[in-house]
Amino acid sequence: MKKFLLNNGSVVVLVLLCVYYSIVTIGRQHPVTPAAGEEVAQAILADTKAPSVLIVTRDTDQDREFARAVRAVIEAGGGTIVDSVHGIAIDAGRAIRTAGEAGKQVDAIATHQPSSEWGPLKTERLEESRNEFRSLRGVKLYKPVSYVWPSFLTRPNLVNVVNQNADIAIIAIGMTLVIITAGIDLSVGSLVAVAGVVTAVTIQKWAGGADAGAAGMIGCSLIGIGVCLLCGVFNGVMVTYFRVPAFVVTLGIMMVARGVALIIAVQYQSSLLGGGTKGTPEAVKVEAIAWPWLGNGSILGVPNPILLMLVLYILAHLVMTRTSFGRYVYAVGGNPEAARLSGVPVFAVLISVYALCGAMAGLAGVIDASRFEGGRPIAGDLYELKVIAAVVVGGTSLAGGEGRIFGTLIGAMIIAVIENGLNMAGVASYEQKIVFGLLILVAVLLDRLKARD
Amino acid sequence: MNETTHKTQPILTMRGIDKSFPGVHALRNVDLDLIAGEVLALLGENGAGKSTLIRVLGGAHSLDKGTIHIDGQAVSVDSPQESQAAGISIIYQEFNLVPALSVRENVFLGQEPSRLSIIPVEKERKRTRELFAKIGVTIDPDALVRDLTIAEQQVVEIAKALATDARIIVMDEPTAALSPNEVEGLFTIIRDLRSQGIGIVYVSHRLVEIFEIADRVTVLRDGSLVGTKPIGELTRESMIEMMVGRKLENEFPKRSSGSTPETSAGEGGLVVSNLCRGDAVRNVSFQVKRGELVALTGLVGAGRTETVRLIFGADRRDAGDILLDGKKLAVSKPRDAIAAGICLLTEDRKHQGLVLKRSVLENFGLPNMSRFAPRGWIDQKQERSAFDGYVKQLRVKVASRDQLAANLSGGNQQKIVLARWLERNAEVIIFDEPTRGIDVGAKYEIYLLMNELAAQGKVVLMISSELPEVIGMADRILVMHEGRITGEIADGRAATQEQIMDLAVQ
Structure with missing residues (x-):
């Protein structure tokens, strides 16, 4: 029983949270369906x-x-x-x-x-x-x-909770890999903005703006994601060949990337207005009609970001459990020296992991840009903390070598549900910060208890 | 003052010292006397219990049984602080100095008057100079420790010991990193300390030095006291005999079908020539033929592990060639060596061999991904059936394939490591201390496997510090000392421990 709780603590927590918020938000429901x-x-x-x-x-x-x-x-x-x-x-x-x-x-x-x-x-x-x-x-x-039912536990609300946090959950896949290798990536939040802005600008400039076709939009999205992937490669190279602590490298890239996103947005804006800056734009608008499909569209009633998230999670799970790459990631995190002496290409694995994390942040940036119909240079602010929280709450050990992909999904959902529930229960955002902080501490404490067993 | 009573009153008396670790009885009923104003050499093979005895004295290990008296007073040394307060100072092989602090700060580290009061810098500086004057050297008290030479750091350690008013100083292999000149300087200091009535316990593998500096010699073997004798009653030969003096038991399996190196060893095999890496490995050349089992021995720190790490590509070599069956190998990282058919079973399985947090199956599969997952996708069925095969063949005791490697015994861990390399079909198998921390039964099985590998025509190289193991197993023995190969014994079975020790200690 104790073992089950320790191993599946996050699932239990998620269920308890849902039960709690269901009870708290019980009230008259007036359906409009x-x-x-x-x-x-x-x-x-x-x-x-x-x-x-x-x-x-x-x-x-x-x-x-x-x-x-x-x-x-x-x-x-x-x-x-x-x-x-x-x-x-x-x-x-x-x-x-x-x-x-x-x-x-x-x-x-x-x-x-x-x-x-x-x-x-x-x-x-x-x-x-x-x-x-x-x-x-x-x-x-x-x-x-009208009938009595928890407003938390309605389909629109639940879909909304997951949909709103799909981008965080997607980045958390990459972060899980990084943390399994005993690393960290603080740059993901800023990379979200870079990908969004780069994608938006390239669509407007090169893919025909309002007339952009599907191929053009996909191509530009790939450029945005590719830029983030390269940032991840840079992080990885610094961590491996130059032995700079991951915390420091990614902190640097976090600041650089945010600055770059803001500069690109400002420059683009001023080029539109024929010179003369007019402050920082909220977003680089994408005029293509089909553009918002990815972020706001749905297939069979399920929003696209959720579908994308689920597909990526299944893929990531298979990669981590069924491929040599997954084995290598765990081995490098668990004992880099033993991995090296077993013939694991440790540096290549680490660089790939940081590159993947960057690419996931880039994809989240593209989703964000689609959702808001433009690349926002302030997108993804503080995402790194939410993402890391999701991974840690999901049971991945910061010491490396351990962690499950679906644990992270549960972790991301816990963070999402808490945020949503707190909003519904009318808790102010300041108090929410306290709850989040305590949640992370409890998660890490559970991790320690597990390690002691 | 009466010189003779001064010379015979022991300042330190250890009686009936007993210490066990899980699986190892490190010290059995050991007695030791140290007289003020003498240098007592503590001798013994690797694993004889010298380090444990020193650590007990330094308060780093608590003792299970036994008493310690200083000046006839019973003392307890359950912590380094108590040990220091009792007047004992230990200079470990790895210095306990803080490189970023000054000499003065290091000398007085841990002796600051109190947490909050201001440190009397000027007083400390003066005292440091006095201490150095007493030792007879000049080192700037304000120099940073990291800027000093190893010999100077050694002196700082000694000054640190004197600053605590230590009357018993233990030095563990103090000359290991010193040049001959520096060794002379150290001996001058030691003689000086001796004349000041300080008792010194001197641990070294260098018998030449023992004759030069020691007054008496205490020898340990397998955790027990062999005896204590004045240096005048000893010769080099008698000293080595005291150290090894163990009868060979029949704990080593015979080679099947009476194979001897002459008949079974084929041509080709592994050739290394002029391997170099800093001071650790100097111009090492040797050959191991296919079907031959060669032991590489010597004392700890002689450069044996460093040599095989170069062959395996784990460290970068400064120079040297590695050839397998006459073909030169480009080995710059372990991955290259593994691809070329070389594998290494490291001495430290926990840190360098296995990923303890992962399952035994994953550990088994780790170097074999090119076989089980040629396109990245693991063929789980194949991997599992291969694993199950080895579990049966090597009689590995595992609860399940998902059991964590951390939860296996030493012998079973070694078997998992061996299984992974067997699956890899390695041609050159290097064992570094293959039976360290492994119980007797599992040892025998590992020996059998090593013989079998040699019989299959593989190249088998074994590093071992246990001389009976070396003699019992090897076709040929190579002995290293301070990074060089100092000798070769062509017929391993006919070698004696004295012969090997003679080559190993120089």
């Missing part, structure tokens, strides 16, 4: 034959999906849709008045909890409308049934 829309439509059809229905929602994609579901079921059940309004309270009032003045019969107003709070839909105002217009005399308000 297609399923809820169908449910509302069914309720209307049950009360009225061939009803005339007015749909009222906010103007969001989610609300339109809801409205579409209502319309589909009503029309299939022989009813008619008088109007479908997507907007704010005034729009709802105007639609009701228009229908009333035109003498159009309205049997039901289909809406959801948020819109039902609007003035024109309030009980007394509806009563007024019933009295004012004959055609509205029988109108009734329908909305989905």
